[in-house]
Amino acid sequence: MKKLVVLIVLASLLVIGCAQKETKKEEVIKIGVIGPMELKFGKGMVEGAKLAIEEINAKGGIDGKKLVLVTRDGKLKPDVTAQGLRSLAYDENVNVIIGGFSSGIVIANMDTIAEIKKVWMVECASPTVTKKIAEDYKDYKYIFRLEANSSTFAPSIIEGLNLLREKLGVKKVVIVRDQAKWVEDIDSQLKDLLAKNGYEVVDDIAIPPDKTNFDDVFTVVKEKKADAIVAMIAHGDAVDFVKQWKDSCKVPVVGLILPAVDPNFWNETNGKCDKLIVLAPASEVPIPINENMENFLKKYKERFGHLPIAYSAYESYEAVYAFKRAYEMAKKNGEDPTNSDVLVKYLEKINRQNPLDGVRGKIAFTKNHDIVVGKGYVVNLIFQWQNGSMVAVAPISTGELVW
Amino acid sequence: MLPVLIIGAIWGGILTLVASGFTLTFGVGRIFNFAHGTFFAISAYVSYILYPHLGYLSVVVGILSSAILGLMLYFMVKPIRENEIMVILLTLSLALLIEQVILLTFGEDPVSIPPIFKGSLNFFGVEVTSTKLLSFIVAIILIVLLEFTISRTRIGKEISAVSQDYESAMIVGINVERVFMLTMLISSILAGIGGVLYAQIYSVNPESILEILIVAFAIVVLGGLGSVKGSIVSAFLISYIQTAVSYFSDARWSELASLLVIIAVLIVRPKGLFGVE
Amino acid sequence: MRALAIILALIPLLIPLVAPKSILFTIGLLFLFVVYVVTWDLVAGYVGEVNLGHVVFVGIGAYTSVLLTLNGLNMWLSILVGGMLSTLFGLAIGSVCLRLRGYYLALVTAILPLVFIQIVNIYPNVFGGYEGLSVGINNALHRTVEGRFYISYLFTLASLIVIYKIVNSKFGLRLKAIRDDPDLAESLGIDVFKHKVLAFVISAFFSGIAGGITAFYRLSVGVDLFGISLMLLIIISAILGGLGTYYGAIIGAVIVYVLKYMVLTSFAQSLGMAGVDDLILYALLIVLIYKLPKGIFGTFYKS
Numbered sequence: 001m002k003k004l005v006v007l008i009v010l011a012s013l014l015v016i017g018c019a020q021k022e023t024k025k026e027e028v029i030k031i032g033v034i035g036p037m038e039l040k041f042g043k044g045m046v047e048g049a050k051l052a053i054e055e056i057n058a059k060g061g062i063d064g065k066k067l068v069l070v071t072r073d074g075k076l077k078p079d080v081t082a083q084g085l086r087s088l089a090y091d092e093n094v095n096v097i098i099g100g101f102s103s104g105i106v107i108a109n110m111d112t113i114a115e116i117k118k119v120w121m122v123e124c125a126s127p128t129v130t131k132k133i134a135e136d137y138k139d140y141k142y143i144f145r146l147e148a149n150s151s152t153f154a155p156s157i158i159e160g161l162n163l164l165r166e167k168l169g170v171k172k173v174v175i176v177r178d179q180a181k182w183v184e185d186i187d188s189q190l191k192d193l194l195a196k197n198g199y200e201v202v203d204d205i206a207i208p209p210d211k212t213n214f215d216d217v218f219t220v221v222k223e224k225k226a227d228a229i230v231a232m233i234a235h236g237d238a239v240d241f242v243k244q245w246k247d248s249c250k251v252p253v254v255g256l257i258l259p260a261v262d263p264n265f266w267n268e269t270n271g272k273c274d275k276l277i278v279l280a281p282a283s284e285v286p287i288p289i290n291e292n293m294e295n296f297l298k299k300y301k302e303r304f305g306h307l308p309i310a311y312s313a314y315e316s317y318e319a320v321y322a323f324k325r326a327y328e329m330a331k332k333n334g335e336d337p338t339n340s341d342v343l344v345k346y347l348e349k350i351n352r353q354n355p356l357d358g359v360r361g362k363i364a365f366t367k368n369h370d371i372v373v374g375k376g377y378v379v380n381l382i383f384q385w386q387n388g389s390m391v392a393v394a395p396i397s398t399g400e401l402v403w
Numbered sequence: 404m405l406p407v408l409i410i411g412a413i414w415g416g417i418l419t420l421v422a423s424g425f426t427l428t429f430g431v432g433r434i435f436n437f438a439h440g441t442f443f444a445i446s447a448y449v450s451y452i453l454y455p456h457l458g459y460l461s462v463v464v465g466i467l468s469s470a471i472l473g474l475m476l477y478f479m480v481k482p483i484r485e486n487e488i489m490v491i492l493l494t495l496s497l498a499l500l501i502e503q504v505i506l507l508t509f510g511e512d513p514v515s516i517p518p519i520f521k522g523s524l525n526f527f528g529v530e531v532t533s534t535k536l537l538s539f540i541v542a543i544i545l546i547v548l549l550e551f552t553i554s555r556t557r558i559g560k561e562i563s564a565v566s567q568d569y570e571s572a573m574i575v576g577i578n579v580e581r582v583f584m585l586t587m588l589i590s591s592i593l594a595g596i597g598g599v600l601y602a603q604i605y606s607v608n609p610e611s612i613l614e615i616l617i618v619a620f621a622i623v624v625l626g627g628l629g630s631v632k633g634s635i636v637s638a639f640l641i642s643y644i645q646t647a648v649s650y651f652s653d654a655r656w657s658e659l660a661s662l663l664v665i666i667a668v669l670i671v672r673p674k675g676l677f678g679v680e
Numbered sequence: 681m682r683a684l685a686i687i688l689a690l691i692p693l694l695i696p697l698v699a700p701k702s703i704l705f706t707i708g709l710l711f712l713f714v715v716y717v718v719t720w721d722l723v724a725g726y727v728g729e730v731n732l733g734h735v736v737f738v739g740i741g742a743y744t745s746v747l748l749t750l751n752g753l754n755m756w757l758s759i760l761v762g763g764m765l766s767t768l769f770g771l772a773i774g775s776v777c778l779r780l781r782g783y784y785l786a787l788v789t790a791i792l793p794l795v796f797i798q799i800v801n802i803y804p805n806v807f808g809g810y811e812g813l814s815v816g817i818n819n820a821l822h823r824t825v826e827g828r829f830y831i832s833y834l835f836t837l838a839s840l841i842v843i844y845k846i847v848n849s850k851f852g853l854r855l856k857a858i859r860d861d862p863d864l865a866e867s868l869g870i871d872v873f874k875h876k877v878l879a880f881v882i883s884a885f886f887s888g889i890a891g892g893i894t895a896f897y898r899l900s901v902g903v904d905l906f907g908i909s910l911m912l913l914i915i916i917s918a919i920l921g922g923l924g925t926y927y928g929a930i931i932g933a934v935i936v937y938v939l940k941y942m943v944l945t946s947f948a949q950s951l952g953m954a955g956v957d958d959l960i961l962y963a964l965l966i967v968l969i970y971k972l973p974k975g976i977f978g979t980f981y982k983s
Contacts, residue, residue: 037954039511073945073954078812079709079898083941086702086825104811108900111817115825126811139817179655181804181811206655209801209810210614212605213417215410216649219529223406239513239606247523248530262512268606270517486973488730492919493969495912500962507955613908617794624787659798662791669788673780 028068029061029327031320032094032118034084035312036076040262041101044310045123046071049098051303052320062324063331070094076101078108085109089116095327095338098319099123101312103182106143107132114139117340119347121319123312125150125281126182130368141344144369146315146322148282148380150182152373153256154190156279156380157230158197159394160254163382163401164277168252170227175204176217176241176255177232186232186256194230202226207233212240218249231255239268246272252403253277254382261285263307266388273385275403277393282373283360283381284311289396296359318358322347325356407643407650409529415642416539418622419635421601423545424594425619426634430626431553431566432586435487437494438476439619440612441501442469442594447602447611448505451514459519466595473591477584484583498612506609513606516599538600545593550631552589562586566629625665627678637676640664685927689840692833696826703942708829708897710937711836715890716910717917717933718843718926719883724915725924726847727879728859729778733789734914737884739796739906740766741891743807746901749819759892766888767881774880779873781862793906800903812902821896828897835893839886840930846882847926855879859924913940916965922975931977939964 033049035042046069053067061067070092072084081100088094096119100106103126110132113120119142122129127149133140164170173194177183187204194201202224205217221229231253233241238259245253246269254277259265261280265273280287286307288294296317300308308314326346330337337343348365352372355362361378363371371378375395382394384401391399421443428436450465457464476497483489520533553559564572565582573579601607622641626633644664645657668676692711696704720734745762749755773792777785800807807813821828846852857865858872866872895901904910913936921932944957972979 038506042954071949073948077904078900078902079706080941080945082898083702083706086705087700090701102811104808104902107814108812108898108902110814111820111899114817115823128811128814132814179801179804179809181809184804184809206653208655208658208798210658211654213410213414215413215529215531215535216406216646217654219406219410220650222528222530239515243515243604243606244532247532259512264512268513268515270515483969483973488919488923489969489973492915493966496916496962496965496969499912500959500966503955503959503962507959621791621794624791628783655802659795659802662795662798665791666788666795669784669791670776673784 027065029063029065030068030070030092030094031323032070032072032088032092032097033099033316034072034074034081034088034097035099035101035123037071037073039076039101040310041123041312042073042099044308044313045099045101045316047300047304048308048313048316049320051300052317054303055299056320056324062327063337067320074100074105076105078105081105081109082112085112085118085120086116089118094118096121096319096323096343098316099312103129110140110143113142117142119144119323119340119343121146121315121322123147123315125153127151127185130366130370134368141369142340144322144347144365146282146319146363146371147284148373148378149370150186150281151189152380153232153279153281154186154193156382157190157232157255158193160277160279160382161194161199161228161230162197163394164228164252164254164403167401167403168227170199170252172200172202172224172226173228173230174202174221174224174226175230175232176221177204177206178234179206179208180234183232183234190230190232207237209235209237211237214241214244215248218244221249221251226251229253229255231257234258239265242269242276243272245276246274255279256281260385261311262309263390264309266385271388274387276385277401278383278385280381280383281311282314282371282378283396284314285381285383285390285392287381287383287390287392287398289381289392289398290361292357292359314359318356318360318363321358322350322356322363325350405527406529407647409526409531410650411639411643411646413531413535413539414646415639416542417535417601417604418618418638418642419546420538420542420593420597421615422619422622422634422638423542423549423597424590424592425616426623426626426631427549427562427590427593428586429620430623430628430630430634431562432583432590433566433628434480434484434583434586435491435494436476436480436587436590437491437616438498438501439590439594440615441498442472442591443598443601443615444505444607444609444612445469445472445501446595446598447516447607448509448514450599451516451602451607454516462516462599465599466592469591469595469598470588473587474584476591477587480587481580481583498616502609502612505612509609511609513608514602515606516602518603532604534600534603538604541596541600545596546631546635549589549593550635553631558582558585621662621665625668625675627675630675630677633675633677640676689837693830696829701825704829705825706941708825708832709894710934710941711832712890712894712897713913713917713937714930714933715836715839716887716914717921718840718929719887719890720914721918721921721923721926721929722843722847722883723880724918725929726852726855726859727876729876729880730783730786731789731880731883732786732911733773733792734883734887735906735911736789736792736796737766737770737887738891738894738910739793739903740769741888742895742901742905743800743813745892746813746815746895747806749815749896750813755819755821755896759889759896762892763885763889766891767885770881770884770888771877774877774884778876778880793908793911796906797903800906808902810903812900812904815896815899815901817899819896820899821893832893832897835889839890843882843886844926851875851878856924913937920965920968920972920975922978925975925977928975928977932975935976 074081103124256279260278327337330346355364393401425439446465446469449468450461453461518534523532626637648660649657741762745758748758917932917936922928948957
């Protein structure tokens, strides 16, 4: 009995002990990064932000203050992320938060941001995010997005398909896609565009999560005499899909296959992704499509010994610079940039009239805090895997599409 | 119809490969080994690492490492075997521990081994890759061997005896410890073979550990505890349901359909298809 | 014992005064987690039936209440409906699966969460798919974290008191008799099946309500509520605390949750090595299985 009491008291002390954390105050600017830190997306986020912070600090920081990186592990879970966001806000009092990979996590935590009132530069593609900002600007205005809104994907997929049609004469297509909500949204948009561009959709196959065997899918493709597969797959099953595609299907695949944007995808599939045509949302691939990107990739490799391991790296790198721009503008106009509302005001000034020269292209925010995707700004890039390397084919090209 | 038969058969064979080791420990040996998926993953990852240095010899090393893990698990389970819920907890914790180790060492991205045989064969319009065919054949051979071992050999009879009544088996003079050890060993080797073949056709990532466990678990439960034959029938049944649903209707329903069939069968026949109690 | 319990039950009321908001939020979730564990233990520890699909109750409660609220129904009413739906589901599963002894319930319930995860993914436009659904701050239990913390606390306290009364009632004693020797219980005139189902249904009701409250507490609902990792955490906590000891489940839940979401997380943070926290948790668990096979409560407290 006594032992039990001691144990309970110890446990409660443990809770209260953890509960009390000291907060130190220094003259620094704190950049918070939150994401799934054991996964490459979290690691990429941290590396991207770190590179930007080191560059800025080497040039004397922002407004004479050094930048400090503070990270929290969100574990790809909404409640853990909520805890991390609060910790960044209340314990660390960061100036800005970067990260929050995955739409589900971000959407679930938009209300956390409404509570903690910190600027959050998110890395996810769901249209819901900016739709909610439009509906309830007052609560959600602290959220900005550096990833392309997924509603911009369908036209880009068509662009890639058209390029293939010039070579092959594609008419009938089969759509193979995840069941996720955001894919469902693109799907209807994509079907309209396909019809308008003179394609015939002969089947639309939604695959359940964790599907490994794709023989059934490829047999249907074959029986329906499709000329091409339009794929939208965001999950790890993509490796299984691509491996079996190469083995048992002779039809080209064009699509949004997120794992295929990873430079390591060639090894993961044992080179079976050769000739795969992939959409890289917001040009987040290690292809030197412009001078800034070339320099960025070089610096990144020098600093970390490898290319960006995940597409989150580009965004968090640019997020730090967007923050810097807004902070300095606010300071210059005599306003307090440590106030989140002021920061939001000046981030909104990074718009079409006054874009930021980013790595992927010119960065500008729309009224609802999306980035502008299109010519002259950041583009959705179509590239093809060729002999182990990625070759951009549209709208910027570093090589020719082959089949 | 023909494509469904062919695809279903091949996929069924591969599912049998996934479940065969589990059938033995869970179904026949009545040891709740929830770390079954780790045998599978360990062999795949070990041969993946060694492949650049050893070529296909790495596959053998992979299977061996599964066997070693199997023996290790036997000794870990031994002191708490009487307490079933603790066995579940131990094996599950071990599975998660190993999953975490793999995640931290190799990352979350899938890995795969280049297939031994290139190319594919065309059966009535269905492209079947040589590796899939190989896996199917290996699966059939392993099933036959397993069934033969269980029903015809001495050690098989000992395993059955122990699974039915552990104490009487001991009284009869069966070396129970040896039986438990052998069950775990055979089971881990079977899973190891499954792992290296699976990684050639598909891919393996840290999450596979739990995914494989779930698939194997569903197959054994549907087939009925205690029956190797049941697991085989159930693997093919699940495969045919999934393939047919996806071929004639919509792929999105395929997994759900197979799960609902399992539950329906369990409600009508609590022992599963071929279960012995 | 009772005085001690009352004092301990009052301590949480002081937490908002000392704890920063980030921790406060997590402790509020911890309370709800305690309810999951205690309700699981009501079936596993007191009846001896292993329900591997307990998260389904939590998930049904959460999804139902959120969907109803998003369609205009009052939040509290939605949570209640969610709890009732969960109860009905428990009744259906219980009356089918509890007729037989052995592993039957465990086998069927292990499959159930997978079915629900599939359904959520097949109808993403209704259930939000793997992205989940956002509740919206205007539908929250309370706009402030402190407010939500107290509501979660009050609900948990109320549930714990009710379950305490249940396990210490004649009904609870009969449940223990069934667990220890079902044949003997039967021969003493106890309707084993009815008692098992009743315990199962009570467990479903409270965990369903807890699921609804969780959704409106953390402001989102997603498939993680149906997930294996949550189920595992529930089982670990109950076993670590000691099955069928009531206090054991509470202690186990608190220790596991605090370890996982506070101590080890900040430890991994300070090391700068993400993921090490889970590694330590699982390793620790394996050690505990050997060292404390009866659970913490069972080891330290012998009645």
